[in-house]
Amino acid sequence: MRTFFFLLTAALLGMLFSGCTAIGLGIGAAADLRNAQAHRVSGTDTTSVPRGRDVEVALTSGDTLRGKFAGFRARPADSYRCAYDSVRMLLAGDSVLPGIGETVSVITPKGRSVSGLFRGLDAGTLAVYRPDDDSTAYLPLSSAAQLRNRDGYSYDLTLLRALVSARSLPSGREFVLQSGGRTCCVPLEHIQEIYAPPHRTSYWILGGVIGLAVDAAVVAVALHKWQYH
Numbered sequence: 001m002r003t004f005f006f007l008l009t010a011a012l013l014g015m016l017f018s019g020c021t022a023i024g025l026g027i028g029a030a031a032d033l034r035n036a037q038a039h040r041v042s043g044t045d046t047t048s049v050p051r052g053r054d055v056e057v058a059l060t061s062g063d064t065l066r067g068k069f070a071g072f073r074a075r076p077a078d079s080y081r082c083a084y085d086s087v088r089m090l091l092a093g094d095s096v097l098p099g100i101g102e103t104v105s106v107i108t109p110k111g112r113s114v115s116g117l118f119r120g121l122d123a124g125t126l127a128v129y130r131p132d133d134d135s136t137a138y139l140p141l142s143s144a145a146q147l148r149n150r151d152g153y154s155y156d157l158t159l160l161r162a163l164v165s166a167r168s169l170p171s172g173r174e175f176v177l178q179s180g181g182r183t184c185c186v187p188l189e190h191i192q193e194i195y196a197p198p199h200r201t202s203y204w205i206l207g208g209v210i211g212l213a214v215d216a217a218v219v220a221v222a223l224h225k226w227q228y229h
Helices: 002-016 020-035 077-090 157-165 203-227
Strands: 039-042 054-059 064-074 103-107 113-122 125-130 135-140 146-149 173-179 182-187 191-196
Touching: 054 173, 064 182, 103 125, 113 135, 146 157
Parallel strands: none
Antiparallel strands: 039 191, 054 064, 054 191, 064 173, 103 113, 103 146, 113 125, 125 135, 173 182
């Protein structure tokens, strides 16, 4: 009986400990490898920067900021509107861009219409607030067939797409840096390039420990069930 119990236990341990533990070690090792490599991206690819990494941010002004990347946040409405209105005036006003708060209709290629108050255009996405159901629709500019204001004027979508591609419009999001207890928020259109130096981590240990704990729990449950059957 003891021999059978020993063999069963050994089989379970051999089978299960090669599962979650190995997966945890693999995931952790992959994260360590990614962090150990230098990471350099342009200002148009900020979403690929690993969160929590120490980075150097080269601005379009020529300045450089350093700190830990803490993610993104929505740009304050007043700041975004001010930046958007400035660009709108430089681009000949309402003939190129709809105004923030203006009533617009976005028509899709299939003829579906989404109407509401224009909230902005960020990263190729039109934001339209719908007062009827108190919600905001986010519509890809690339899939819009027409954009009209309340007077029926149609905006040039080819021009709008070109402006987005050239990063000529303000962003509704900010890149958040933390350094020395301070938080610095940078509008995405002000970023020229981001560099993340190599950073050595030991996530393989954490992954292995978590996987080991899961395996141990599974083995314990399996042995408990076997004991009472």
